[in-house]
Amino acid sequence: MKLSELKKGQKAKIISINLEGPKKRRVKDMGVLPDEIVEVEKIAPLGDPIDIVVKKYHLSLRKSEAEQIEVEVIE
Amino acid sequence: MKEIKVAVAGNPNSGKSTLINAIAGTHLQVGNWPGVTVEKKTATFKFDELTINLVDLPGTYSLSPYTQEEVIARDFLVKEKPDLIIDVVDSTNLERNLYLAIQLLEIGIPVVLALNIYDEAKKKGYEIDIEKLEQLLGVKAIPTVATKKEGINELLQVIKGYAEGIYPKIPKKLSYGDVEDSLKIVEDGLKISNPGLLNKYPSRWLTIKLFEGDELVLKEAGLKGDEDFLQQARLKFLRPDETIESIIADIRYGIAHGVTKEVLTKREKRYIDLTDKIDKILLNRVLGIPIFFIAMWLVFKIAFDFSSPFSDWLGNLISGPVTKWTAVLLNSIGSPDWFVSLVTDGVIAGVGAVIGFIPLIGIVMFMLTFLEGSGYMARVAFVMDRLMHSIGLHGKSFIPLVLGFGCNVASIYGTRVLETERDRKLTAMLAPLMSCGARLPIYILFVGAFFAKNGPTVIWSLYILGIFMAILLGFVLKKTLFKGTVPLFLMELPPYRIPTLRDLRIFTWQKLKHFVVKAGTFIFATSVIMWFLLNVPYGVEKENSALAKIGKTISPVFEPCGFGTWEASSSLITGLIAKEVVISTMAEIYVPKKEEGKKEESMDFLNDLQETAVSFVDAVKDAFVNLFSFSINALSVEEEEEQAPLKGKLQEVFTPLSAYAFLAFVLLYWPCIVTIFAMKQEFGWKILAPALPIYTIMPWLVAFLIYQGGRLLGF
Numbered sequence: 001m002k003l004s005e006l007k008k009g010q011k012a013k014i015i016s017i018n019l020e021g022p023k024k025r026r027v028k029d030m031g032v033l034p035d036e037i038v039e040v041e042k043i044a045p046l047g048d049p050i051d052i053v054v055k056k057y058h059l060s061l062r063k064s065e066a067e068q069i070e071v072e073v074i075e
Numbered sequence: 076m077k078e079i080k081v082a083v084a085g086n087p088n089s090g091k092s093t094l095i096n097a098i099a100g101t102h103l104q105v106g107n108w109p110g111v112t113v114e115k116k117t118a119t120f121k122f123d124e125l126t127i128n129l130v131d132l133p134g135t136y137s138l139s140p141y142t143q144e145e146v147i148a149r150d151f152l153v154k155e156k157p158d159l160i161i162d163v164v165d166s167t168n169l170e171r172n173l174y175l176a177i178q179l180l181e182i183g184i185p186v187v188l189a190l191n192i193y194d195e196a197k198k199k200g201y202e203i204d205i206e207k208l209e210q211l212l213g214v215k216a217i218p219t220v221a222t223k224k225e226g227i228n229e230l231l232q233v234i235k236g237y238a239e240g241i242y243p244k245i246p247k248k249l250s251y252g253d254v255e256d257s258l259k260i261v262e263d264g265l266k267i268s269n270p271g272l273l274n275k276y277p278s279r280w281l282t283i284k285l286f287e288g289d290e291l292v293l294k295e296a297g298l299k300g301d302e303d304f305l306q307q308a309r310l311k312f313l314r315p316d317e318t319i320e321s322i323i324a325d326i327r328y329g330i331a332h333g334v335t336k337e338v339l340t341k342r343e344k345r346y347i348d349l350t351d352k353i354d355k356i357l358l359n360r361v362l363g364i365p366i367f368f369i370a371m372w373l374v375f376k377i378a379f380d381f382s383s384p385f386s387d388w389l390g391n392l393i394s395g396p397v398t399k400w401t402a403v404l405l406n407s408i409g410s411p412d413w414f415v416s417l418v419t420d421g422v423i424a425g426v427g428a429v430i431g432f433i434p435l436i437g438i439v440m441f442m443l444t445f446l447e448g449s450g451y452m453a454r455v456a457f458v459m460d461r462l463m464h465s466i467g468l469h470g471k472s473f474i475p476l477v478l479g480f481g482c483n484v485a486s487i488y489g490t491r492v493l494e495t496e497r498d499r500k501l502t503a504m505l506a507p508l509m510s511c512g513a514r515l516p517i518y519i520l521f522v523g524a525f526f527a528k529n530g531p532t533v534i535w536s537l538y539i540l541g542i543f544m545a546i547l548l549g550f551v552l553k554k555t556l557f558k559g560t561v562p563l564f565l566m567e568l569p570p571y572r573i574p575t576l577r578d579l580r581i582f583t584w585q586k587l588k589h590f591v592v593k594a595g596t597f598i599f600a601t602s603v604i605m606w607f608l609l610n611v612p613y614g615v616e617k618e619n620s621a622l623a624k625i626g627k628t629i630s631p632v633f634e635p636c637g638f639g640t641w642e643a644s645s646s647l648i649t650g651l652i653a654k655e656v657v658i659s660t661m662a663e664i665y666v667p668k669k670e671e672g673k674k675e676e677s678m679d680f681l682n683d684l685q686e687t688a689v690s691f692v693d694a695v696k697d698a699f700v701n702l703f704s705f706s707i708n709a710l711s712v713e714e715e716e717e718q719a720p721l722k723g724k725l726q727e728v729f730t731p732l733s734a735y736a737f738l739a740f741v742l743l744y745w746p747c748i749v750t751i752f753a754m755k756q757e758f759g760w761k762i763l764a765p766a767l768p769i770y771t772i773m774p775w776l777v778a779f780l781i782y783q784g785g786r787l788l789g790f
Contacts, residue, residue, distance in 0.1 A: 021318065022141040023563055028324040029137035030565050031171045042354065045363035046461035051568055057168050058568035060457050062464070065563065 001073060004050070004066035006040045012071035013037055019068045027065065031055040038071065078126040079238040082152060084179060085163030086172050087134035088450075088569040090191045094163050094221035095131050096581050098230070105585045108133075108147050112496050112758055122231045125238050130157065136171070138178045139320075140291045142562075143496055152182050153276060159237050161230070163189045166196035166203060166218070167570075169339055173331040176212065177249060183277040185246050186214045187233055189226070193218040195570075200344030208338040213247025222575045248279060251326050254286070257308040261286045264304020272296050287320040350450075350570040357454060367458050370451070371477055372707070378439050379481035379512065380701035380708045384694035385434035391690065393427035396683040403678075413613040417606055425602025428652070429595040432484065432749060433587060439478065439485040440586040441579055443492055446474070448574030452492055453566055460564060466546050467553035467561060469493055472502040476545075479509025480538075483746045487753035488586065495562045501552060503754055504766050507746035508545040510538050513654040517741055520658055524722040525731040533735070537742050544743060544773065556765060589756070597752040605652055617664050622648060636740065636775065637733030637782035647740070653747050658721075665724040732790045736782040743774035 006012055014036045017024050031054050032038070041058060042051040051060045085091040095103070099118035108115045116131040132151060133144035140146055152160065160179050164172040179186050190196075190203060205216050215233050219226030236242050251258065262282045265273055272281060276296075284292040286308055293300045312319055357366055398419045405415045446452040452471060460470030475489030486506035490499040518537055522530040553561075608622040617623060618641075626645030633639045642664045650657035701708055729737065745751065745767065754762055 016316070021320075022139075024318075025139050025320055025324060026137075026141055026563055026565060028321060028328075029139060029174070030567075031174070031328065033325060033328055042358050043360070044457050044461060045358070045360050045367075046458070048461045048464075049457060049564060051358075051457065055168070055171050057171060060453075060564070060566050060568055062460070062564045065565075 001071055002067050003038065003040075003052070003069040003071050004063045006071065006073070008040055008043055010073055011037060011039045011075045012073045015070040015072055017069050019065065023065065027061075027069070030059055031057075032059070032069065037074070077124065077238075078128065079159060079234060080128045080130070080155075080157040081159045081161055081234060082130050082132055082155075082157040082184075083161045083163065084132045084148060084152075084175065085134060085161075085189075085191075086136055086165060086168075086175060088567055089134070089163045089165040089172060090221045091131070091134055091163040092582075093575060093578050094189060094191060094219060094227075095129070096578055097221045097224045097227050099129055100577065100581055103581070103585070105589065111143060111147070112499055113144060113147055114491070122235060125235050127231075127234060130155075135175065137175060140289055144494075146291065149182075152179070152184065153280065157184060159234060160184050160186045161189055161234075162186050163191050163221075166190045166193045167199060167201065169201075169203065170328075170331050170335040173212075173334055174328055176214070177327045177330055180212065180214070180246050180249060181277070181280045181283055183245060183279055185237060185242065185244060186212075187230070187237075188212075188214050188216040189221075189230055190216055190218045191221055193226070194220045194223070198344075199346050200342040202340045202342060204338040204340075208334065211334050211337065212249070213243075215242060249330055251283075251323070252329075254312070254323065254326065257311060258282050258286055260304055260308040264302065264308070268302070268304070269296070269298075283323065287323055288318070289320070348570075353571055354454070354568075357451075358457065363458055367455070370455075371473075374442060374446070374474070375477060375481060376702065376707055378435070378442060378478060378485060380704075381698045382434040382438045383708065384697035384701065386431045388691055388694040389434070390427060390431045392687055393423060393430065396687060397427075398423050400680065400683070413610070416610060416613075417603075420610075421603045421606030422599075424606075425599040428602055428749070429591060429598050433591070435482060435485060436488065436590050437583055437587050439489065441583045443474070443489055444579050444582040445574055447492060448572065448578060450569045450571045453568050456566060457568060464561075464564070466549040467557070468502060468505075468549065469495070469498045469562070469564065472498060475502050475506055476509055479506045479511060481512050483507045483509065483511050483750040484753050487750060487757055488590070490757065497557055497559075497562060500758055500762055501549065501557050503758060503762065504552060504769075505545040505549055507750055507766075507770065508541045508548065508743060510541045510742055511654070511746075513747065514742055516655045517657050518738055520718055520722070521725070521729075521734050521738055523718070524725045525729065525734045537738055540739060540777075541742050544777065548769070548773070590753075593756045594749065594752040597755075598749055601748045602652065605649065609649070617667065632775070633740075633778075635783065636736050636778035638729065638737045638740070638778075640728060642728070643737060647744065650741065651745055651748050651751075653749070654741065657741060658718075661725070662718075662721050665728075666720045732785040733782060735785075736778040739781055740774045740778040743770065743777055745770045 001012070003012070003014075014032065014034050016034060017027055017032065019027055036054055038052045038054045040050055041053050044050070044060075049060045049062045050066060051058055053059075083091060083095055095116060095118075099120055102118040102120040104117050106115050106117075107113060113133050118129045120127055120129075130151065132148040135142070135145045135148050138145050138149045151157075160182075162176050162179055164176065176186060176188060188208070190205070196203065203218075205218065208214075209216050217226050217229045217233060219230060221227075233242075262273075262278065265282070265285070281292070281296070285296065285298065285305060288300055288305075290300075298305075309319055312322055356362060359366075401423060402415050402419050405418060443452075446455070452474070455474055456470030458470070459473040463470050463472050471493050474492060475486040478489050479486035483506055486509065487503050490503045490506070493499045493502060515534075518534050522533050526533045608625070609620055611621045612619070622645050623641055625648060626641035630639045630641045630644040633644060642661065645664065646657045646660040649660040725734070751763065751767075754766065
């Protein structure tokens with residue numbers, strides 16, 4: 001499943017980040033790493049971007065990037 | 076050591092600016108990093124006997140080569156080699172902040188952690204074992220609460236300790252586990268092939284960067300990246316789905332995670348997360364947008380309606396008593412007429428133009444700082460990104476663009492809220508197409524003369540035209556000047572916090588000072604030049620002035636647009652001072668005032684002083700009345716009775732079609748000089764080089780299409 005497909009309130013474990021070079025590094029710099037648990041907190045009123053909680057803080061990212069992040073729902 | 080050079084690093088939202096203000100408030104110097112529009116703050120001050128040179132690095136999450144801020148920060152650290160790094164850490168978010176700290180330690184400069192926002196961390200029930208943290212990372216760590224100036228003195232004592240050599244000059248080397256063997260191979264390879272490099276750059280940092288294959292570092296080191304020792308070092312880690320860089324990022328986070336786990340304990344504590352509660356409402360799917368627009372309406376109202384009575388008061392003070400008494404003084408010492416006019420209409424009017432902007436810019440800066448510091452700016456970006464992204468902008472661009480409807484100058488300074496240089500520049504280039512408050516009186520005059528029946532529609536159409544052209548220009552610029560990858564949208568939504576008054580005061584003051592000194596000089600000079608254009612040769616009819624000559628020269632260019640008269644061209648030139656001046660120039664040309672018998676003015680100095688004081692009280696009153704009234708004054712102008720003769724004259728010279736083409740041109744051509752100088756001040760000439768030709772050709776084309784198209788359609 002993709003991070004972008006998670007519903008509000010769903011928790012998931014990150015499996016892989018399929019972004020290329022610099023984008024991948026920047027996403028990782030923000031703490032979005034494999035095995036990390038993320039939760040989708042909010043979706044912007046216009047549907048994009050989304051707000052996830054990772055490493056106990058709120059990070060917002062666009063769906064175009066979230067689509068490249070593979071996750072596994074845990075609850 | 077009597078002097079120490081300290082760099083301050085840290086994540087955005089870690090309270091770094093607040094900490095810097097608390098340490099060095101009045102000593103801060105604000106400028107830009109060379110060649111870019113990223114703000115650079117420095118301060119030099121004394122603590123006991125020690126001189127501290129502080130440099131504030133841009134706030135970053137990492138030191139990768141992928142954002143301008145990160146490159147600036149690491150270039151400074153690696154090349155300028157400060158003696159000490161203070162890393163401002165958000166204690167409520169230890170792990171992610173330590174990720175940067177670990178990268179700073181690679182550079183080989185001692186690091187002091189300022190465990191900031193320590194009070195909030197405690198409230199949340201976090202307990203940080205500081206001694207253990209110091210020991211694991213080999214750093215000094217000081218709990219601080221920058222907003223309350225707590226821990227500042229301790230921090231300064233530690234800086235002093237480093238200056239005196241009490242603490243070790245070389246930080247601990249953290250083990251990167253699996254990759255250490257490979258790093259050894261790189262280092263050995265360098266020792267043989269390029270021993271000089273290891274002295275030129277911090278050796279640990281260089282080794283890691285070369286192993287990662289960091290392109291900027293490879294280039295600077297003069298390596299290609301496929302040298303034998305590098306290939307050999309990477310052999311063990313070559314995987315199709317991972318880069319070395321990515322593997323190292325995992326290792327660094329691994330250390331950050333491990334350290335955090337050892338030093339951080341969380342006591343169960345009843346803690347109500349206000350931020351979550353507020354966001355449930357502000358970012359609600361249904362209420363989010365309406366609340367957002369109310370917030371924007373408030374921002375706009377405070378920025379313009381609250382500031383305008385003060386601007387008006389200053390304007391009246393300068394154009395009234397100050398001008399009058401200067402003239403009296405000059406006349407009394409027998410100055411020639413032209414000199415009195417130069418001083419009053421040129422110099423004093425120029426100073427007045429600068430001063431008139433002070434309330435607006437002050438309040439706008441205050442509000443932007445407030446929005447940024449409170450955390451709401453990030454929410455604006457979150458709500459608006461979808462819309463703004465579709466035209467190649469960042470969600471935060473919305474604020475500077477909205478401010479543009481009041482005043483384009485405010486927009487230009489407002490672009491500071493954006494994170495990347497690309498976004499700042501692109502937004503700044505589009506902002507002047509937002510129809511500002513100074514253009515409105517021109518629309519109203521012409522609409523009164525030509526479109527009395529459907530006035531509001533015509534005025535709205537001009538606002539829409541501006542927005543439409545901005546979207547169009549945005550598309551074109553995105554594909555040309557700003558080609559390349561659109562910056563990634565990865566934004567922390569920080570907790571809501573109340574910005575300190577100290578921060579608000581310091582930021583507002585810095586910005587105002589900058590404006591008065593830098594833009595002020597230019598505006599003043601332009602105002603004097605304009606005086607010469609209007610009044611040379613002195614005493615002749617307007618038709619024979621230098622301005623009219625220039626107007627006559629360029630007017631044929633506007634023939635195809637429908638307004639090829641020297642009067643129109645001349646007023647477009649003076650309109651550069653401020654757009655509304657178009658009207659007064661037209662009035663002066665078309666309906667010259669008869670030499671009125673000198674008005675009986677009161678010559679009572681004390682009386683003037685008293686009136687000025689009274690009108691200031693009125694201004695304060697008006698400001699608050701405006702604030703609590705529903706309509707936006709900046710967007711409503713009352714028609715002036717006395718314009719009837721001018722309207723009659725205009726009806727003789729323009730047709731409704733050419734009038735509309737003229738208005739479209741007024742909307743889209745060069746913004747006023749204050750905006751132009753604000754752009755120059757923020758971005759340098761290199762933004763004006765493409766911008767000014769665009770603001771010349773585009774409006775001409777639009778006016779041409781409107782006029783010729785309209786004629787074809789039989790208007």
